[in-house]
Amino acid sequence: MNKLDYPYASELNPLLYQMSKDDIELSNSASLNDINKSEVRTVKVPGNATLTALNIHKKGIKEVDRFFNWLKELKGIEVKRSWVIMYNKGQGADKHNHKEYKTTFSYGVNIPEGSSSLNVSGKEIKLSVGEVVAFPGKLFHHVLPSNVNDRCILVGHGE
DSSP, X not given: OOEEEOTTHHHHHHHHHHHHHHHHHHSOOBOGGGTTOXXXXXXXXXXXXXXXXXXXXXXXXXXXXXXXXXXXHHHOOOEEEEEEEXXXXXXXXXXXXXXXXXXXXXXXXXXXXXXXXXXXXXXXXXXXXXXXXXXXXXXXXXXXXXXXXXXXXXXXXXX
16 A cells, blocks of 8 residues: 655645545435435444535536546556545544445545554555555555544545
């Protein structure tokens, strides 16, 4: 697992962070079973974190498209599913994998001091703002409950 720094983070991150905050404020969270319904804007996951901006790679947003094109050129990842996940105090993500996808990635949008790390197959990964880490989708990963508010991560899965 190698980390890469996204060169246009200062343009992308405020947009993703605000979009995530707006989605949470303006909608009621659905269950994970409803994630594929087009009207659903937010979903609570086991661990109580909130998925927002569902399938953001399909929304035609210039700054977002630039990121996904960069990721495809650099790592060869053709994204099939994406979202932004927001963790507030006490929220995490239970251990899971995305075995249906070859690759999973996490990108740091907002990571306040004291944020929980990503744990991939027992290895702690401290992600920084503007940094992306990719790993095989079959690997189990989780995030322990956060000690702070507003940990915001862009996540994607692909081939």
